[in-house]
Amino acid sequence: MSATAPDRPTRLSARAVLVGLAAILGAVTLGSLVGPVHIPFGEAIKRLFGSPSSLTDRQADILTAVRLPRVVLGGLVGSMLALAGASYQGVFRNPLADPYLLGVAAGAGLGATVAISAGATPAVLPAAAFAGAIVAVVATYAVGRSVGRRSTTSLILAGVAMASFLTAIQTYVQQRHTDTLREVYAWILGRLSTSGWHEVLLILPYLVFGGTVILLHRRMLDVLSLGEEEASALGVPVRRVRLLVVGAATLGTAAAVAVSGLIGFVGIIVPHAIRLVTGASYRVILPLSAMFGAAFLIIADLTARTVLSPAELPIGVVTAFLGAPFFVLVLRTAKGLR
Amino acid sequence: MIVALAVALGACTANGATPSTDDETTVTFIETTTPSTTATTTAAFPVTIATANGTVTVFSEPHAIVSLSPTATEMLFAIGAGGQVAAVDDQSNYPADAPLTDLTGLSPNVEAIAAYDPDLVVVAFDPGDLVASLDTLGIPVLLEPAATSLDDVYTQISQLGEATGHTDAAERVTTTMQARIVAAYDEAASGDELTYYFELDPTYFSATSSTFIGELLAPLGLRNVADPADPDGYGYPQLSSEFIIGADPDLILLADTVCCGQNKDTVAARPGWDSLDAVTKGNIVPLNDDSASRWGPRVVDLLEAVGAAAREVRK
Numbered sequence: 001m002s003a004t005a006p007d008r009p010t011r012l013s014a015r016a017v018l019v020g021l022a023a024i025l026g027a028v029t030l031g032s033l034v035g036p037v038h039i040p041f042g043e044a045i046k047r048l049f050g051s052p053s054s055l056t057d058r059q060a061d062i063l064t065a066v067r068l069p070r071v072v073l074g075g076l077v078g079s080m081l082a083l084a085g086a087s088y089q090g091v092f093r094n095p096l097a098d099p100y101l102l103g104v105a106a107g108a109g110l111g112a113t114v115a116i117s118a119g120a121t122p123a124v125l126p127a128a129a130f131a132g133a134i135v136a137v138v139a140t141y142a143v144g145r146s147v148g149r150r151s152t153t154s155l156i157l158a159g160v161a162m163a164s165f166l167t168a169i170q171t172y173v174q175q176r177h178t179d180t181l182r183e184v185y186a187w188i189l190g191r192l193s194t195s196g197w198h199e200v201l202l203i204l205p206y207l208v209f210g211g212t213v214i215l216l217h218r219r220m221l222d223v224l225s226l227g228e229e230e231a232s233a234l235g236v237p238v239r240r241v242r243l244l245v246v247g248a249a250t251l252g253t254a255a256a257v258a259v260s261g262l263i264g265f266v267g268i269i270v271p272h273a274i275r276l277v278t279g280a281s282y283r284v285i286l287p288l289s290a291m292f293g294a295a296f297l298i299i300a301d302l303t304a305r306t307v308l309s310p311a312e313l314p315i316g317v318v319t320a321f322l323g324a325p326f327f328v329l330v331l332r333t334a335k336g337l338r
Numbered sequence: 339m340i341v342a343l344a345v346a347l348g349a350c351t352a353n354g355a356t357p358s359t360d361d362e363t364t365v366t367f368i369e370t371t372t373p374s375t376t377a378t379t380t381a382a383f384p385v386t387i388a389t390a391n392g393t394v395t396v397f398s399e400p401h402a403i404v405s406l407s408p409t410a411t412e413m414l415f416a417i418g419a420g421g422q423v424a425a426v427d428d429q430s431n432y433p434a435d436a437p438l439t440d441l442t443g444l445s446p447n448v449e450a451i452a453a454y455d456p457d458l459v460v461v462a463f464d465p466g467d468l469v470a471s472l473d474t475l476g477i478p479v480l481l482e483p484a485a486t487s488l489d490d491v492y493t494q495i496s497q498l499g500e501a502t503g504h505t506d507a508a509e510r511v512t513t514t515m516q517a518r519i520v521a522a523y524d525e526a527a528s529g530d531e532l533t534y535y536f537e538l539d540p541t542y543f544s545a546t547s548s549t550f551i552g553e554l555l556a557p558l559g560l561r562n563v564a565d566p567a568d569p570d571g572y573g574y575p576q577l578s579s580e581f582i583i584g585a586d587p588d589l590i591l592l593a594d595t596v597c598c599g600q601n602k603d604t605v606a607a608r609p610g611w612d613s614l615d616a617v618t619k620g621n622i623v624p625l626n627d628d629s630a631s632r633w634g635p636r637v638v639d640l641l642e643a644v645g646a647a648a649r650e651v652r653k
Binding site: 035036037057058061062065066067069178179180182183191193194195196197198305308309310311312 | 428429539540541542566567568575576577578579580581583584586594597598608609610613
């Protein structure tokens with residue numbers, strides 16, 4: 001990642017914020033109105049805005065107890081994963097850093113698998129996932145640094161090695177506890193499809209905390225992108241910023257993974273798409289990643305539950321299937337836009 | 339027949355705890371005859387059996403059977419061949435006195451199996467050319483794959499009877515099963531059609547009517563709500579929550595009570611499920627996961643439990 005070019009915007013324009021909010025609004029509307037069970041559009045809108053509607057109790061239940069929490073949760077998870085991806089990229093000054101490539105998701109998966117195999121209650125799963133994720137990110141960083149601090153590839157290679165290693169341990173634990181195999185798989189594949197407001201409340205505190213810490217450091221991340229020595233010279237407490245931001249991103253990722261399962265691609269696709277369109281300042285990338293990450297995952301989840309309707313498709317399949325071509329499109333067109 | 343049932347009931351009590359849910363009905367299929375003294379040993383060895391893996395010859399009455407199939411284990415014990423079983427795989431948790439080992443039927447190791455010096459091995463599928471490897475060691479193998487119909491179940495029980503010298507007992511088991519199944523179907527024959535949702539796990543993976551279990555339940559006058567989600571008939575779609583709520587099935591059948599701790603309360607607590615007919619009227623049937631995923635004699639217990647629940651709904 002090169003230094004911030006002077007001609008790039010460092011301030012979030014009102015227009016960008018409006019586009020972001022419109023994307024979220026559009027995704028939420030679409031996400032709550034489309035599904036395997038037909039709910040009349042106009043009546044649903046009325047209901048959503050609290051006016052009397054002709055919906056049956058069952059339709060109203062489906063709308064408010066099943067679809068809305070799923071949409072909200074998808075938005076929160078997408079927002080967090082995109083924000084975490086952008087943070088890792090900033091802190092490690094590495095365009096390829098994301099929760100997957102750094103082994104964070106694998107660590108969270110291992111933590112949760114161990115907890116499930118030990119018979120832990122669902123309430124401690126986010127904590128177990130966080131413990132695994134922190135171990136993974138610290139180990140990846142330590143290994144990557146010991147190889148060569150300047151090289152972007154060494155960190156990513158360390159992350160890939162760490163992810164494989166942790167996945168191997170996870171598979172071993174699974175095979176030793178085949179009685180909990182189905183529960184572990186259900187967890188890894190995600191529970192967006194079965195979630196309600198309870199899950200939203202469960203992860204909201206982690207996401208608010210993680211997101212706030214990251215967004216408060218957006219200026220610091222811009223300074224960090226100049227290089228470690230330069231940032232220190234400018235008075236940025238490099239170690240502390242790095243620790244705080246990585247901790248916040250990891251906590252948020254672990255909480256998101258705890259309800260959504262392992263969803264790839266969001267953390268790398270969304271921030272890069274935004275970077276390609278708007279420029280390299282984290283003051284712009286971070287807030288927009290949060291907004292478009294939310295919209296992206298809501299649409300991905302909508303696709304997951306409608307494409308085979310009334311059967312479901314795992315959402316990770318959709319994020320990768322939509323994400324990869326979309327990324328190529330952005331990559332190809334961005335040259336012209338800039 | 340009466341004597342056999344009495345023996346079976348006695349054996350069941352003696353077996354004590356079974357890994358079951360509260361609602362599992364009594365199992366009446368365990369005979370406790372020892373191979374050498376039993377009058378049911380009618381088959382003269384060697385016997386030749388046409389199985390899924392070709393023609394298999396068992397030269398003498400086996401006394402060290404290794405079963406890597408939980409279903410076959412249940413069948414072997416049901417026909418009174420339990421005493422001849424030397425080792426069963428780590429998933430064969432029923433009956434409780436089966437000689438459980440850490441052998442695995444999912445990724446089996448030929449050497450570990452051979453270490454039991456088996457004179458017959460029973461498997462449900464053939465990963466990594468297991469059957470061929472055992473053949474080269476001169477160990478007869480019966481491949482008894484997942485049944486697609488009740489006839490398959492009866493055939494497999496008969497084959498195991500022939501291979502172990504329990505032809506008569508096997509015949510009795512299948513006859514009893516058939517009689518109970520016919521009785522359950524007859525009883526439901528005049529009832530209205532009901533809808534049901536068959537849950538395999540709490541992420542709403544479901545079995546449709548094209549699966550073995552679906553075909554077993556259909557003659558009870560039941561229509562499966564998952565069918566529209568599986569146009570190609572693969573059998574096990576993952577449904578969306580709102581689709582199940584929209585379908586509002588008369589019966590919710592839970593085959594995830596053991597693996598995932600599901601019950602009436604956890605189902606009622608799901609977002610948007612509290613107003614479902616089956617929830618408000620209590621028509622949720624907890625089933626033993628294993629009975630639902632295997633195709634052994636216990637499927638009749640499952641069938642009767644569902645039949646009883648359907649009877650309640652129709653009242």
